[in-house]
Amino acid sequence: MRLRARLSMLDVTTWLILAFIAAPLLIVVPMSFSTAPSLEFPPPAWGIDYYRNFFHDPRWLQPTLNSFIIALGASILTMLLVVPAAFAMVRHRFFGRAMTNLLLLLPLTAPHIVIALGYYSYFGTMHLTQTHLGVILAHTCLSVPMVFLTLSAALKGFDRNLERAAANLGASPLRVFRHVTFPVLRPAFLVAALFAFVQSFDETVVALFISGRDAATLPRKFFDSMRTQADPGVAVVSTLLLAVVITAVVGSRLVRRRRMRLQRLGPGV
Protein backbone atom coordinates (compact mmCIF):
# COMPACT_ATOMS: atom_id res chain seq x y z
CA MET A 1 0.00 0.00 0.00
CA ARG A 2 2.84 2.33 0.88
CA LEU A 3 4.46 1.66 -2.48
CA ARG A 4 1.23 2.56 -4.17
CA ALA A 5 0.92 5.81 -2.23
CA ARG A 6 4.45 6.75 -3.09
CA LEU A 7 3.92 5.96 -6.75
CA SER A 8 0.90 8.22 -6.93
CA MET A 9 2.91 11.00 -5.27
CA LEU A 10 5.49 10.51 -7.99
CA ASP A 11 2.76 10.61 -10.62
CA VAL A 12 1.38 13.86 -9.28
CA THR A 13 4.80 15.46 -9.17
CA THR A 14 5.54 14.35 -12.72
CA TRP A 15 2.30 15.77 -14.04
CA LEU A 16 2.85 19.03 -12.19
CA ILE A 17 6.28 19.41 -13.75
CA LEU A 18 4.92 18.57 -17.19
CA ALA A 19 2.15 21.12 -16.73
CA PHE A 20 4.68 23.72 -15.62
CA ILE A 21 6.66 23.17 -18.82
CA ALA A 22 3.74 22.79 -21.21
CA ALA A 23 1.26 25.37 -19.92
CA PRO A 24 2.97 28.44 -21.42
CA LEU A 25 3.14 26.60 -24.73
CA LEU A 26 -0.44 25.41 -24.70
CA ILE A 27 -2.11 28.55 -23.35
CA VAL A 28 -1.81 30.10 -26.82
CA VAL A 29 -4.18 27.49 -28.21
CA PRO A 30 -7.39 28.68 -26.49
CA MET A 31 -6.35 32.31 -26.92
CA SER A 32 -6.12 31.80 -30.67
CA PHE A 33 -9.76 30.69 -30.91
CA SER A 34 -10.88 33.93 -29.34
CA THR A 35 -13.11 36.78 -30.45
CA ALA A 36 -11.41 39.36 -28.23
CA PRO A 37 -9.66 42.28 -30.00
CA SER A 38 -6.45 41.62 -28.08
CA LEU A 39 -4.84 38.65 -26.29
CA GLU A 40 -7.02 37.57 -23.41
CA PHE A 41 -7.26 34.48 -21.22
CA PRO A 42 -9.76 32.99 -20.82
CA PRO A 43 -11.31 34.19 -24.10
CA PRO A 44 -14.67 35.95 -23.77
CA ALA A 45 -16.12 33.91 -26.67
CA TRP A 46 -14.91 31.29 -29.16
CA GLY A 47 -14.32 31.85 -32.86
CA ILE A 48 -12.01 31.17 -35.79
CA ASP A 49 -11.99 34.66 -37.22
CA TYR A 50 -8.34 35.19 -36.52
CA TYR A 51 -7.43 32.03 -38.43
CA ARG A 52 -9.39 33.23 -41.45
CA ASN A 53 -7.68 36.57 -41.06
CA PHE A 54 -4.19 35.02 -40.88
CA PHE A 55 -4.57 33.21 -44.20
CA HIS A 56 -5.74 36.39 -45.95
CA ASP A 57 -3.64 39.06 -44.33
CA PRO A 58 -0.35 39.78 -46.14
CA ARG A 59 0.90 41.44 -42.94
CA TRP A 60 1.05 37.92 -41.49
CA LEU A 61 1.64 35.87 -44.62
CA GLN A 62 4.62 37.88 -45.81
CA PRO A 63 6.67 37.45 -42.59
CA THR A 64 5.77 33.74 -42.56
CA LEU A 65 7.07 33.37 -46.09
CA ASN A 66 10.14 35.49 -45.22
CA SER A 67 10.91 33.26 -42.26
CA PHE A 68 10.79 30.14 -44.41
CA ILE A 69 12.90 31.67 -47.20
CA ILE A 70 15.51 32.96 -44.76
CA ALA A 71 15.66 29.77 -42.69
CA LEU A 72 15.98 27.64 -45.82
CA GLY A 73 18.63 29.93 -47.30
CA ALA A 74 20.57 30.09 -44.04
CA SER A 75 20.54 26.31 -43.55
CA ILE A 76 21.66 25.63 -47.14
CA LEU A 77 24.43 28.23 -46.94
CA THR A 78 25.52 26.97 -43.51
CA MET A 79 25.77 23.40 -44.80
CA LEU A 80 27.72 24.51 -47.88
CA LEU A 81 30.24 26.26 -45.65
CA VAL A 82 30.44 23.93 -42.69
CA VAL A 83 30.46 20.50 -44.36
CA PRO A 84 33.84 21.10 -46.07
CA ALA A 85 35.13 22.87 -42.95
CA ALA A 86 34.20 19.94 -40.71
CA PHE A 87 35.88 17.44 -43.06
CA ALA A 88 39.04 19.55 -43.17
CA MET A 89 39.13 20.11 -39.41
CA VAL A 90 38.47 16.50 -38.44
CA ARG A 91 40.55 14.72 -41.06
CA HIS A 92 43.55 16.98 -41.66
CA ARG A 93 46.30 18.59 -39.65
CA PHE A 94 47.29 21.97 -41.06
CA PHE A 95 48.83 25.26 -40.02
CA GLY A 96 46.35 27.47 -38.15
CA ARG A 97 43.97 24.63 -37.35
CA ALA A 98 43.52 25.60 -33.69
CA MET A 99 42.89 29.22 -34.70
CA THR A 100 40.31 28.14 -37.29
CA ASN A 101 38.56 26.05 -34.66
CA LEU A 102 38.33 29.07 -32.38
CA LEU A 103 37.01 31.22 -35.21
CA LEU A 104 34.30 28.70 -36.11
CA LEU A 105 33.03 28.65 -32.53
CA LEU A 106 33.28 32.41 -31.97
CA PRO A 107 29.61 33.25 -32.72
CA LEU A 108 28.67 30.94 -29.85
CA THR A 109 30.53 33.08 -27.32
CA ALA A 110 29.55 36.57 -28.47
CA PRO A 111 26.24 37.95 -27.09
CA HIS A 112 23.57 38.17 -29.80
CA ILE A 113 22.91 41.80 -29.08
CA VAL A 114 26.56 42.64 -29.77
CA ILE A 115 26.48 40.66 -33.00
CA ALA A 116 23.22 42.37 -33.95
CA LEU A 117 24.73 45.82 -33.43
CA GLY A 118 27.72 44.79 -35.50
CA TYR A 119 25.56 43.70 -38.41
CA TYR A 120 23.34 46.75 -38.09
CA SER A 121 26.22 49.16 -38.65
CA TYR A 122 28.30 46.97 -40.97
CA PHE A 123 25.47 45.78 -43.26
CA GLY A 124 24.08 49.31 -43.27
CA THR A 125 27.07 50.58 -45.21
CA MET A 126 26.76 47.67 -47.62
CA HIS A 127 23.01 48.17 -48.17
CA LEU A 128 22.32 44.70 -46.86
CA THR A 129 19.97 45.70 -44.05
CA GLN A 130 16.28 45.14 -44.76
CA THR A 131 17.16 42.45 -47.33
CA HIS A 132 16.67 38.70 -47.25
CA LEU A 133 20.30 38.18 -48.16
CA GLY A 134 21.46 40.25 -45.18
CA VAL A 135 19.41 38.23 -42.70
CA ILE A 136 20.46 34.96 -44.36
CA LEU A 137 24.14 35.91 -44.02
CA ALA A 138 23.74 36.91 -40.39
CA HIS A 139 21.79 33.78 -39.48
CA THR A 140 24.30 31.58 -41.29
CA CYS A 141 27.05 33.04 -39.17
CA LEU A 142 25.05 32.31 -36.00
CA SER A 143 24.32 28.73 -37.07
CA VAL A 144 27.92 27.83 -37.90
CA PRO A 145 29.05 26.77 -34.38
CA MET A 146 26.16 24.38 -33.67
CA VAL A 147 26.27 22.83 -37.11
CA PHE A 148 30.04 22.53 -36.95
CA LEU A 149 29.93 20.81 -33.56
CA THR A 150 27.21 18.41 -34.72
CA LEU A 151 28.98 17.48 -37.94
CA SER A 152 32.46 17.15 -36.48
CA ALA A 153 31.15 14.88 -33.71
CA ALA A 154 29.53 12.67 -36.35
CA LEU A 155 32.68 12.70 -38.49
CA LYS A 156 34.90 11.77 -35.55
CA GLY A 157 32.65 8.78 -34.92
CA PHE A 158 32.75 7.72 -38.56
CA ASP A 159 34.79 4.56 -39.15
CA ARG A 160 37.26 5.42 -41.91
CA ASN A 161 37.80 1.75 -42.58
CA LEU A 162 34.44 1.92 -44.35
CA GLU A 163 35.99 4.28 -46.91
CA ARG A 164 39.07 2.12 -47.18
CA ALA A 165 36.90 -0.94 -47.70
CA ALA A 166 34.94 0.84 -50.44
CA ALA A 167 38.15 1.91 -52.19
CA ASN A 168 39.52 -1.59 -51.83
CA LEU A 169 36.38 -2.95 -53.48
CA GLY A 170 36.88 -0.70 -56.50
CA ALA A 171 35.22 2.64 -55.68
CA SER A 172 36.92 5.84 -56.85
CA PRO A 173 37.10 8.64 -54.23
CA LEU A 174 33.96 10.29 -55.64
CA ARG A 175 32.00 7.05 -55.57
CA VAL A 176 33.26 6.31 -52.05
CA PHE A 177 31.64 9.56 -50.96
CA ARG A 178 28.45 8.97 -52.92
CA HIS A 179 27.91 5.33 -51.96
CA VAL A 180 29.38 5.13 -48.47
CA THR A 181 30.44 8.35 -46.69
CA PHE A 182 27.34 10.39 -47.51
CA PRO A 183 24.69 7.68 -46.92
CA VAL A 184 26.25 6.69 -43.60
CA LEU A 185 26.47 10.31 -42.43
CA ARG A 186 23.09 11.35 -43.90
CA PRO A 187 21.23 11.37 -40.53
CA ALA A 188 23.89 13.67 -39.06
CA PHE A 189 23.68 15.94 -42.11
CA LEU A 190 19.91 16.15 -41.75
CA VAL A 191 20.06 16.89 -38.04
CA ALA A 192 22.69 19.58 -38.62
CA ALA A 193 20.63 21.21 -41.36
CA LEU A 194 17.57 21.11 -39.12
CA PHE A 195 19.54 22.83 -36.35
CA ALA A 196 20.45 25.61 -38.75
CA PHE A 197 16.85 25.92 -39.96
CA VAL A 198 15.37 26.11 -36.46
CA GLN A 199 18.07 28.47 -35.25
CA SER A 200 17.25 30.88 -38.06
CA PHE A 201 13.47 30.48 -37.74
CA ASP A 202 13.70 31.23 -34.02
CA GLU A 203 16.27 34.03 -34.09
CA THR A 204 14.87 37.36 -32.88
CA VAL A 205 17.55 39.81 -31.81
CA VAL A 206 19.46 40.11 -35.09
CA ALA A 207 16.18 40.00 -37.05
CA LEU A 208 14.85 42.93 -35.00
CA PHE A 209 17.88 45.00 -35.85
CA ILE A 210 18.38 44.30 -39.54
CA SER A 211 15.35 42.64 -41.12
CA GLY A 212 13.41 45.94 -41.44
CA ARG A 213 9.94 45.80 -42.99
CA ASP A 214 10.73 44.06 -46.28
CA ALA A 215 12.53 41.06 -44.83
CA ALA A 216 10.68 40.92 -41.49
CA THR A 217 10.63 37.42 -40.04
CA LEU A 218 7.89 35.94 -37.86
CA PRO A 219 9.65 36.67 -34.56
CA ARG A 220 10.02 40.29 -35.61
CA LYS A 221 6.38 40.45 -36.63
CA PHE A 222 5.43 38.95 -33.23
CA PHE A 223 7.40 41.63 -31.49
CA ASP A 224 5.85 44.44 -33.52
CA SER A 225 2.39 43.04 -33.10
CA MET A 226 2.74 42.69 -29.31
CA ARG A 227 4.02 46.24 -29.04
CA THR A 228 1.13 47.75 -31.00
CA GLN A 229 -2.23 45.96 -30.66
CA ALA A 230 -1.37 42.51 -29.20
CA ASP A 231 -3.97 40.91 -31.48
CA PRO A 232 -4.60 37.17 -31.25
CA GLY A 233 -2.91 36.69 -34.62
CA VAL A 234 0.21 35.96 -32.57
CA ALA A 235 -1.60 33.13 -30.83
CA VAL A 236 -2.81 31.82 -34.19
CA VAL A 237 0.70 31.58 -35.63
CA SER A 238 1.99 30.04 -32.40
CA THR A 239 -0.74 27.42 -32.47
CA LEU A 240 -0.04 26.60 -36.12
CA LEU A 241 3.70 26.22 -35.46
CA LEU A 242 2.97 24.04 -32.46
CA ALA A 243 0.76 21.86 -34.65
CA VAL A 244 3.51 21.54 -37.27
CA VAL A 245 6.09 20.51 -34.67
CA ILE A 246 3.79 17.97 -32.98
CA THR A 247 2.82 16.48 -36.35
CA ALA A 248 6.50 16.18 -37.32
CA VAL A 249 7.51 14.48 -34.06
CA VAL A 250 4.57 12.06 -33.99
CA GLY A 251 4.90 11.39 -37.72
CA SER A 252 8.60 10.50 -37.53
CA ARG A 253 7.84 8.19 -34.60
CA LEU A 254 5.18 6.38 -36.58
CA VAL A 255 7.41 6.05 -39.63
CA ARG A 256 10.27 4.66 -37.53
CA ARG A 257 8.03 2.18 -35.76
CA ARG A 258 6.61 1.00 -39.07
CA ARG A 259 10.08 0.61 -40.55
CA MET A 260 11.29 -1.40 -37.56
CA ARG A 261 8.27 -3.69 -37.81
CA LEU A 262 8.99 -4.27 -41.49
CA GLN A 263 12.60 -5.12 -40.71
CA ARG A 264 11.60 -7.56 -38.02
CA LEU A 265 9.40 -9.40 -40.49
CA GLY A 266 12.60 -10.05 -42.41
CA PRO A 267 13.15 -11.16 -45.99
CA GLY A 268 10.42 -11.22 -48.59
CA VAL A 269 8.72 -8.06 -47.35
Place this chain on the structure above:
Amino acid sequence: MSDRTGLDIANVVKSYDGVRHAVDGVSLAIPKGEFVTFLGPSGSGKTTTLMMIAGFEEPTSGDIRLDGRSLVSIAPHKRNIGMVFQNYALFPHMTAADNVAFPLLMRGVERRDQMRRAAAALETVGLGAMASRHPRELSGGQQQRVALARALVFEPDVLLLDEPLGALDKNLREQMQVEIKHLHRKLGITTIFVTHDQTEAMTMSDRIAVFNNGRIEQFAPPLEVYARPATQFVGAFVGDSNFFDVRLRDPAQGTVVSAELGEVATVASPLAASSSARLMIRPEAFRIVDAARPAQEAMNQCDVLIDGSVNYGDSVLVLGRAGTASIRLRISGHEAMVLQEGQTIRVGWRAEDSCLLASVD
Protein backbone atom coordinates in the same frame (compact mmCIF):
# COMPACT_ATOMS: atom_id res chain seq x y z
CA MET B 1 61.49 -10.42 -63.27
CA SER B 2 58.48 -9.52 -65.42
CA ASP B 3 57.61 -13.15 -66.14
CA ARG B 4 57.15 -13.82 -62.46
CA THR B 5 53.64 -14.61 -61.21
CA GLY B 6 52.68 -13.82 -57.66
CA LEU B 7 53.37 -11.01 -55.25
CA ASP B 8 56.87 -9.63 -54.99
CA ILE B 9 57.76 -7.22 -52.21
CA ALA B 10 61.23 -5.79 -52.79
CA ASN B 11 63.13 -3.96 -50.08
CA VAL B 12 60.15 -1.90 -48.93
CA VAL B 13 60.72 0.86 -46.39
CA LYS B 14 58.02 2.96 -44.73
CA SER B 15 58.90 5.89 -42.53
CA TYR B 16 56.38 8.39 -41.19
CA ASP B 17 58.83 10.86 -39.68
CA GLY B 18 61.96 10.21 -41.74
CA VAL B 19 63.78 9.01 -38.62
CA ARG B 20 62.17 5.83 -37.37
CA HIS B 21 61.25 3.15 -39.88
CA ALA B 22 57.89 1.46 -39.30
CA VAL B 23 58.82 -0.99 -42.04
CA ASP B 24 62.55 -1.33 -42.53
CA GLY B 25 63.59 -3.12 -45.69
CA VAL B 26 61.04 -5.92 -46.08
CA SER B 27 61.50 -8.32 -49.00
CA LEU B 28 59.17 -11.23 -49.72
CA ALA B 29 58.41 -13.29 -52.78
CA ILE B 30 55.01 -14.93 -52.53
CA PRO B 31 54.19 -17.34 -55.37
CA LYS B 32 50.66 -17.36 -56.80
CA GLY B 33 48.25 -19.33 -54.64
CA GLU B 34 50.31 -19.43 -51.47
CA PHE B 35 48.84 -18.80 -48.01
CA VAL B 36 51.28 -16.58 -46.13
CA THR B 37 50.89 -15.31 -42.57
CA PHE B 38 52.46 -12.10 -41.30
CA LEU B 39 53.11 -12.89 -37.64
CA GLY B 40 54.49 -10.45 -35.11
CA PRO B 41 53.73 -8.29 -32.08
CA SER B 42 51.80 -5.05 -32.49
CA GLY B 43 53.97 -2.31 -33.95
CA SER B 44 56.20 -4.80 -35.75
CA GLY B 45 55.26 -3.48 -39.19
CA LYS B 46 53.03 -6.33 -40.35
CA THR B 47 49.85 -4.28 -40.71
CA THR B 48 51.74 -1.37 -42.29
CA THR B 49 53.14 -3.78 -44.88
CA LEU B 50 49.62 -5.07 -45.55
CA MET B 51 48.32 -1.51 -45.95
CA MET B 52 51.05 -0.83 -48.50
CA ILE B 53 50.00 -3.88 -50.50
CA ALA B 54 46.37 -2.69 -50.39
CA GLY B 55 47.49 0.81 -51.36
CA PHE B 56 46.38 2.74 -48.26
CA GLU B 57 49.98 3.56 -47.40
CA GLU B 58 52.70 4.49 -49.83
CA PRO B 59 56.17 2.95 -49.43
CA THR B 60 58.93 5.47 -48.68
CA SER B 61 61.15 3.35 -50.89
CA GLY B 62 61.14 -0.09 -52.48
CA ASP B 63 58.69 -1.74 -54.83
CA ILE B 64 55.63 -4.00 -54.65
CA ARG B 65 54.93 -6.01 -57.80
CA LEU B 66 52.00 -8.21 -58.69
CA ASP B 67 52.68 -10.62 -61.56
CA GLY B 68 55.65 -8.45 -62.51
CA ARG B 69 53.68 -5.19 -62.60
CA SER B 70 54.49 -2.50 -60.02
CA LEU B 71 51.54 -1.57 -57.78
CA VAL B 72 53.13 1.42 -56.10
CA SER B 73 51.66 4.14 -58.32
CA ILE B 74 48.28 2.43 -58.71
CA ALA B 75 45.34 3.79 -56.67
CA PRO B 76 43.79 1.35 -54.16
CA HIS B 77 40.53 1.05 -56.12
CA LYS B 78 42.36 -0.10 -59.24
CA ARG B 79 44.45 -2.84 -57.63
CA ASN B 80 41.91 -5.68 -57.67
CA ILE B 81 42.98 -6.86 -54.23
CA GLY B 82 40.35 -8.10 -51.78
CA MET B 83 40.64 -7.22 -48.12
CA VAL B 84 38.89 -8.23 -44.92
CA PHE B 85 39.31 -5.59 -42.21
CA GLN B 86 39.83 -6.18 -38.53
CA ASN B 87 36.38 -4.79 -37.68
CA TYR B 88 34.93 -6.13 -41.00
CA ALA B 89 34.02 -2.60 -42.20
CA LEU B 90 30.66 -3.73 -43.56
CA PHE B 91 28.55 -0.87 -44.92
CA PRO B 92 25.91 -0.39 -42.20
CA HIS B 93 23.31 1.10 -44.56
CA MET B 94 23.32 -1.85 -46.96
CA THR B 95 21.99 -5.39 -46.66
CA ALA B 96 24.39 -8.33 -46.66
CA ALA B 97 23.57 -8.94 -50.34
CA ASP B 98 24.19 -5.28 -51.28
CA ASN B 99 27.45 -5.32 -49.35
CA VAL B 100 28.62 -8.34 -51.31
CA ALA B 101 27.32 -6.90 -54.59
CA PHE B 102 29.15 -3.59 -54.01
CA PRO B 103 32.44 -4.52 -55.74
CA LEU B 104 30.40 -5.83 -58.69
CA LEU B 105 28.40 -2.59 -58.83
CA MET B 106 31.71 -0.69 -58.92
CA ARG B 107 32.83 -2.87 -61.81
CA GLY B 108 29.72 -2.11 -63.84
CA VAL B 109 28.32 -5.62 -63.65
CA GLU B 110 24.66 -5.74 -64.68
CA ARG B 111 22.22 -5.63 -61.73
CA ARG B 112 20.76 -9.11 -62.29
CA ASP B 113 24.24 -10.59 -62.50
CA GLN B 114 25.31 -8.71 -59.39
CA MET B 115 22.53 -10.19 -57.31
CA ARG B 116 23.08 -13.69 -58.69
CA ARG B 117 26.81 -13.65 -57.97
CA ALA B 118 26.34 -12.02 -54.54
CA ALA B 119 23.82 -14.71 -53.62
CA ALA B 120 26.23 -17.42 -54.77
CA ALA B 121 29.08 -15.89 -52.73
CA LEU B 122 26.88 -15.70 -49.63
CA GLU B 123 25.89 -19.33 -50.24
CA THR B 124 29.59 -20.28 -50.29
CA VAL B 125 30.11 -18.86 -46.81
CA GLY B 126 26.89 -20.46 -45.55
CA LEU B 127 24.81 -17.27 -45.31
CA GLY B 128 22.38 -17.76 -48.19
CA ALA B 129 19.40 -17.14 -45.86
CA MET B 130 20.81 -13.89 -44.47
CA ALA B 131 21.01 -11.95 -47.74
CA SER B 132 18.45 -9.29 -46.82
CA ARG B 133 19.73 -8.68 -43.29
CA HIS B 134 21.62 -5.53 -42.35
CA PRO B 135 25.05 -5.92 -40.69
CA ARG B 136 23.70 -4.90 -37.26
CA GLU B 137 21.27 -7.83 -37.41
CA LEU B 138 24.11 -10.32 -37.88
CA SER B 139 26.37 -11.91 -35.26
CA GLY B 140 30.11 -11.29 -35.26
CA GLY B 141 30.81 -14.55 -37.02
CA GLN B 142 28.18 -13.88 -39.67
CA GLN B 143 29.53 -10.37 -40.30
CA GLN B 144 32.95 -11.93 -40.73
CA ARG B 145 31.58 -14.26 -43.39
CA VAL B 146 29.84 -11.44 -45.23
CA ALA B 147 33.13 -9.51 -45.25
CA LEU B 148 34.87 -12.59 -46.61
CA ALA B 149 32.25 -13.10 -49.33
CA ARG B 150 32.51 -9.41 -50.27
CA ALA B 151 36.31 -9.61 -50.56
CA LEU B 152 36.13 -12.72 -52.74
CA VAL B 153 33.12 -12.12 -54.99
CA PHE B 154 35.05 -10.07 -57.58
CA GLU B 155 37.76 -12.72 -57.93
CA PRO B 156 40.66 -10.58 -56.72
CA ASP B 157 44.29 -11.42 -57.50
CA VAL B 158 45.23 -11.35 -53.83
CA LEU B 159 43.21 -11.68 -50.62
CA LEU B 160 44.37 -9.71 -47.56
CA LEU B 161 43.08 -10.55 -44.09
CA ASP B 162 43.90 -8.10 -41.30
CA GLU B 163 43.52 -9.94 -37.97
CA PRO B 164 40.03 -10.97 -39.05
CA LEU B 165 39.44 -13.44 -36.22
CA GLY B 166 40.53 -11.24 -33.32
CA ALA B 167 37.01 -10.29 -32.24
CA LEU B 168 35.57 -13.81 -32.27
CA ASP B 169 35.36 -16.24 -29.35
CA LYS B 170 37.62 -19.26 -29.27
CA ASN B 171 35.31 -21.91 -30.77
CA LEU B 172 34.14 -19.66 -33.56
CA ARG B 173 37.73 -18.66 -34.26
CA GLU B 174 38.79 -22.26 -34.75
CA GLN B 175 35.80 -22.90 -36.99
CA MET B 176 36.61 -19.83 -39.10
CA GLN B 177 40.26 -20.92 -39.36
CA VAL B 178 39.13 -24.17 -40.90
CA GLU B 179 36.67 -22.43 -43.22
CA ILE B 180 39.15 -19.84 -44.44
CA LYS B 181 41.70 -22.57 -45.06
CA HIS B 182 39.05 -24.57 -46.92
CA LEU B 183 38.09 -21.57 -49.07
CA HIS B 184 41.73 -20.92 -49.83
CA ARG B 185 42.24 -24.48 -51.01
CA LYS B 186 39.09 -24.35 -53.12
CA LEU B 187 39.83 -20.99 -54.79
CA GLY B 188 43.63 -21.19 -54.86
CA ILE B 189 43.92 -17.44 -54.33
CA THR B 190 47.14 -15.85 -53.05
CA THR B 191 46.32 -15.00 -49.43
CA ILE B 192 48.07 -12.88 -46.82
CA PHE B 193 46.83 -13.26 -43.28
CA VAL B 194 47.97 -10.86 -40.57
CA THR B 195 47.88 -12.00 -36.96
CA HIS B 196 49.70 -11.78 -33.65
CA ASP B 197 48.35 -15.20 -32.67
CA GLN B 198 51.05 -17.80 -33.26
CA THR B 199 48.61 -20.72 -33.09
CA GLU B 200 46.59 -19.22 -35.94
CA ALA B 201 49.80 -18.76 -37.91
CA MET B 202 50.90 -22.35 -37.27
CA THR B 203 47.60 -23.97 -38.22
CA MET B 204 46.78 -21.98 -41.35
CA SER B 205 49.88 -21.00 -43.25
CA ASP B 206 51.96 -22.44 -46.05
CA ARG B 207 54.67 -20.08 -44.87
CA ILE B 208 55.01 -17.64 -42.00
CA ALA B 209 56.82 -14.32 -42.16
CA VAL B 210 57.82 -13.38 -38.61
CA PHE B 211 57.95 -9.59 -38.19
CA ASN B 212 59.89 -7.73 -35.51
CA ASN B 213 60.83 -4.04 -35.38
CA GLY B 214 59.85 -3.49 -39.00
CA ARG B 215 61.95 -6.35 -40.31
CA ILE B 216 61.31 -9.96 -41.25
CA GLU B 217 63.23 -12.25 -38.92
CA GLN B 218 62.27 -15.44 -40.70
CA PHE B 219 60.17 -16.51 -43.69
CA ALA B 220 59.63 -20.26 -43.68
CA PRO B 221 57.02 -23.03 -43.36
CA PRO B 222 55.41 -23.29 -39.89
CA LEU B 223 57.23 -26.42 -38.75
CA GLU B 224 60.58 -24.99 -39.72
CA VAL B 225 59.83 -21.72 -37.91
CA TYR B 226 58.98 -23.79 -34.86
CA ALA B 227 61.80 -26.30 -34.93
CA ARG B 228 64.56 -24.19 -36.48
CA PRO B 229 63.92 -20.57 -35.55
CA ALA B 230 66.33 -18.22 -37.30
CA THR B 231 66.69 -15.84 -34.38
CA GLN B 232 66.14 -15.78 -30.67
CA PHE B 233 63.14 -13.48 -31.20
CA VAL B 234 61.44 -16.06 -33.40
CA GLY B 235 62.18 -18.83 -30.93
CA ALA B 236 60.70 -16.82 -28.07
CA PHE B 237 57.69 -15.47 -29.99
CA VAL B 238 56.61 -18.72 -31.61
CA GLY B 239 55.86 -21.28 -28.95
CA ASP B 240 57.35 -21.75 -25.51
CA SER B 241 61.11 -22.17 -25.13
CA ASN B 242 64.17 -22.39 -22.87
CA PHE B 243 67.35 -20.44 -23.64
CA PHE B 244 70.80 -21.12 -22.22
CA ASP B 245 74.00 -19.12 -22.68
CA VAL B 246 76.63 -21.43 -24.20
CA ARG B 247 80.10 -21.30 -25.69
CA LEU B 248 80.82 -23.29 -28.84
CA ARG B 249 83.39 -25.99 -28.43
CA ASP B 250 83.21 -27.75 -31.77
CA PRO B 251 80.69 -26.15 -34.17
CA ALA B 252 81.08 -28.87 -36.81
CA GLN B 253 80.23 -31.62 -34.34
CA GLY B 254 77.68 -29.50 -32.54
CA THR B 255 79.16 -29.60 -29.05
CA VAL B 256 78.72 -26.66 -26.72
CA VAL B 257 79.47 -25.90 -23.09
CA SER B 258 77.07 -24.19 -20.71
CA ALA B 259 77.54 -23.17 -17.10
CA GLU B 260 74.23 -24.81 -16.14
CA LEU B 261 74.17 -27.92 -18.33
CA GLY B 262 77.88 -28.76 -18.74
CA GLU B 263 78.95 -30.08 -22.13
CA VAL B 264 75.99 -30.94 -24.33
CA ALA B 265 75.51 -32.09 -27.90
CA THR B 266 73.39 -30.07 -30.30
CA VAL B 267 73.10 -29.62 -34.07
CA ALA B 268 76.05 -28.49 -36.19
CA SER B 269 76.30 -24.73 -36.57
CA PRO B 270 78.02 -22.26 -38.89
CA LEU B 271 79.03 -20.11 -35.92
CA ALA B 272 82.76 -19.85 -35.09
CA ALA B 273 84.39 -22.01 -32.43
CA SER B 274 84.59 -20.55 -28.89
CA SER B 275 82.12 -17.81 -29.77
CA SER B 276 79.16 -17.45 -27.44
CA ALA B 277 75.64 -18.37 -28.53
CA ARG B 278 72.19 -19.26 -27.19
CA LEU B 279 71.02 -22.84 -26.99
CA MET B 280 67.25 -23.22 -27.41
CA ILE B 281 65.32 -26.26 -26.18
CA ARG B 282 61.53 -26.51 -26.41
CA PRO B 283 59.83 -27.53 -23.12
CA GLU B 284 58.29 -30.62 -24.78
CA ALA B 285 61.72 -31.88 -25.93
CA PHE B 286 62.51 -33.10 -22.41
CA ARG B 287 61.87 -36.71 -21.27
CA ILE B 288 62.04 -37.94 -17.71
CA VAL B 289 64.91 -40.37 -17.26
CA ASP B 290 64.83 -42.96 -14.45
CA ALA B 291 65.29 -46.68 -13.86
CA ALA B 292 61.98 -47.47 -15.60
CA ARG B 293 62.76 -45.21 -18.59
CA PRO B 294 66.51 -45.31 -19.22
CA ALA B 295 67.98 -42.64 -21.44
CA GLN B 296 68.46 -43.39 -25.10
CA GLU B 297 71.97 -43.42 -26.40
CA ALA B 298 73.51 -40.03 -27.17
CA MET B 299 70.90 -38.24 -25.10
CA ASN B 300 71.84 -35.09 -23.23
CA GLN B 301 70.88 -35.14 -19.58
CA CYS B 302 70.60 -32.82 -16.61
CA ASP B 303 69.05 -32.64 -13.14
CA VAL B 304 66.03 -30.40 -12.54
CA LEU B 305 64.79 -29.25 -9.14
CA ILE B 306 61.00 -28.83 -9.36
CA ASP B 307 59.71 -25.45 -8.12
CA GLY B 308 56.10 -25.86 -9.17
CA SER B 309 53.81 -27.04 -11.91
CA VAL B 310 50.78 -25.96 -13.95
CA ASN B 311 48.35 -28.68 -14.96
CA TYR B 312 46.80 -28.39 -18.41
CA GLY B 313 45.06 -31.76 -18.30
CA ASP B 314 46.71 -33.28 -21.35
CA SER B 315 50.13 -32.18 -20.09
CA VAL B 316 51.83 -30.51 -17.15
CA LEU B 317 54.12 -27.52 -17.40
CA VAL B 318 56.90 -28.05 -14.84
CA LEU B 319 58.75 -24.95 -13.65
CA GLY B 320 62.14 -25.83 -12.21
CA ARG B 321 65.81 -25.04 -12.02
CA ALA B 322 68.81 -26.64 -13.67
CA GLY B 323 71.70 -25.31 -11.62
CA THR B 324 71.05 -21.57 -11.45
CA ALA B 325 69.01 -21.35 -14.66
CA SER B 326 65.22 -21.59 -14.58
CA ILE B 327 63.82 -24.20 -16.93
CA ARG B 328 60.36 -25.10 -18.26
CA LEU B 329 59.47 -28.70 -19.07
CA ARG B 330 56.27 -29.95 -20.65
CA ILE B 331 55.59 -33.48 -19.45
CA SER B 332 52.64 -35.47 -20.72
CA GLY B 333 49.87 -36.02 -18.19
CA HIS B 334 50.37 -39.61 -17.06
CA GLU B 335 54.14 -39.21 -16.65
CA ALA B 336 53.67 -36.13 -14.50
CA MET B 337 51.44 -37.90 -11.92
CA VAL B 338 54.33 -38.76 -9.63
CA LEU B 339 56.10 -35.39 -9.73
CA GLN B 340 56.23 -33.31 -6.57
CA GLU B 341 57.48 -29.88 -5.64
CA GLY B 342 61.01 -29.92 -4.20
CA GLN B 343 61.82 -33.21 -5.91
CA THR B 344 64.84 -33.49 -8.20
CA ILE B 345 64.34 -35.37 -11.45
CA ARG B 346 66.71 -36.30 -14.22
CA VAL B 347 65.65 -35.31 -17.72
CA GLY B 348 67.12 -36.00 -21.13
CA TRP B 349 66.72 -34.51 -24.61
CA ARG B 350 67.98 -35.37 -28.06
CA ALA B 351 70.62 -33.20 -29.71
CA GLU B 352 68.40 -32.66 -32.76
CA ASP B 353 65.58 -31.27 -30.60
CA SER B 354 67.71 -28.28 -29.69
CA CYS B 355 69.14 -25.52 -31.82
CA LEU B 356 71.82 -22.85 -31.66
CA LEU B 357 71.08 -19.18 -32.17
CA ALA B 358 73.38 -16.21 -32.42
CA SER B 359 73.49 -14.16 -29.23
CA VAL B 360 71.84 -10.77 -29.34
CA ASP B 361 73.62 -8.25 -27.19
